[in-house]
Amino acid sequence: MVPGIASTDGGDEPGAVDGPVATQLRKGVLEYCVLALLRDGPRYGVELLQELGRHPMLATSQGTIYPLLSRLRRAGLADTFLRDSASGPSRRYYTLTEAGRSALAEFTALWPAFRATIDHVLAPGEHP
Amino acid sequence: MNNPVDHPLVRAHLDAVARGTATLPPERRRELLADLREHIEVSLTEVPLDDDAVRSVLAQLGTPRQIAEAALAEEGQTPPAPESARRTNLTLALAVLALPVSLVPLAGPVLGFAAAVVAAVRVTRSRQWTRREKRQAAVLMVSPLLLTPAITVAFTLFSTGLTPSALLLACALGFCPSPIAALRLSRAATRVRTADLPA
Numbered sequence: 001m002v003p004g005i006a007s008t009d010g011g012d013e014p015g016a017v018d019g020p021v022a023t024q025l026r027k028g029v030l031e032y033c034v035l036a037l038l039r040d041g042p043r044y045g046v047e048l049l050q051e052l053g054r055h056p057m058l059a060t061s062q063g064t065i066y067p068l069l070s071r072l073r074r075a076g077l078a079d080t081f082l083r084d085s086a087s088g089p090s091r092r093y094y095t096l097t098e099a100g101r102s103a104l105a106e107f108t109a110l111w112p113a114f115r116a117t118i119d120h121v122l123a124p125g126e127h128p
Numbered sequence: 129m130n131n132p133v134d135h136p137l138v139r140a141h142l143d144a145v146a147r148g149t150a151t152l153p154p155e156r157r158r159e160l161l162a163d164l165r166e167h168i169e170v171s172l173t174e175v176p177l178d179d180d181a182v183r184s185v186l187a188q189l190g191t192p193r194q195i196a197e198a199a200l201a202e203e204g205q206t207p208p209a210p211e212s213a214r215r216t217n218l219t220l221a222l223a224v225l226a227l228p229v230s231l232v233p234l235a236g237p238v239l240g241f242a243a244a245v246v247a248a249v250r251v252t253r254s255r256q257w258t259r260r261e262k263r264q265a266a267v268l269m270v271s272p273l274l275l276t277p278a279i280t281v282a283f284t285l286f287s288t289g290l291t292p293s294a295l296l297l298a299c300a301l302g303f304c305p306s307p308i309a310a311l312r313l314s315r316a317a318t319r320v321r322t323a324d325l326p327a
Binding site: 044045046049053060061062063064066067068069070071085087088089091092 | 197
């Protein structure tokens with residue numbers, strides 16, 4: 001499971017996951033979610049995007065993920081290789097590098113405290 | 129049709145992405161288009177290829193504008209904001225005329241300087257050109273200030289001396305870079321204006 005999205009599937013307000021707030025929130029976490037989806041092994045682009053599309057809160061226009069994947073590759077967090085396919089063209093697979101793994105570990109370690117802080121600040125009542 | 133990327137709808141979509149990402153480094157742009165092509169190809173191998181399937185894949189891919197904006201944002205660029213042809217032409221006319229006008233006796237230098245300042249402000253503020261395009265244009269626009277005296281000196285030293293016709297020729301040659309700069313800016317502006325991506 002990707003950290004932090006467990007309780008966000010199926011927003012109760014239609015269209016809310018497409019709103020500017022959701023878009024803004026996605027910006028910071030999407031790349032770590034992509035890294036998390038690669039944690040258990042290489043995936044090709046379409047496969048990765050289908051997986052991402054299963055979580056409405058993370059879903060965004062598929063084409064906008066490719067520039068992000070390109071940046072992850074250039075930053076050395078992900079790597080790509082081509083593999084032939086039984087049907088259709090050969091596919092570009094994305095895989096985590098060691099640097100990608102440690103970036104994901106760092107995010108995973110930081111996230112619970114981050115989430116708790118936001119929850120705390122958002123909760124009504126006094127904040128000492 | 130054998131290859132889905134040859135489908136007219138796919139071509140139109142990818143062409144629009146290409147137009148919207150003209151300011152990306154060429155390598156980045158090629159990579160994006162190759163990624164999108166592969167995505168479409170792979171997505172359409174698993175379903176029968178008809179117009180509805182193509183439309184559905186393209187809808188999930190996102191509009192050319194969404195894709196182009198995401199790609200520009202990764203490079204720290206904001207999407208260019210087009211300006212009208214009239215406004216652009218006025219800006220470029222001021223920039224090109226500044227030098228020749230300043231040669232007019234009496235009021236010329238003041239008017240020429242004013243035109244140069246106004247043009248510089250308008251180009252700097254405009255969001256239809258990238259920083260790189262502006263920088264290149266600025267270098268070309270300023271170069272006649274060095275180039276023209278250099279050519280004049282060359283004529284004096286290596287030719288028949290500085291006759292009036294030689295001086296005129298020196299100015300004609302020396303001023304060349306500014307219309308070139310204006311032409312480049314004009315082309316870039318037209319590209320932004322006509323890209324007009326579907327939202």
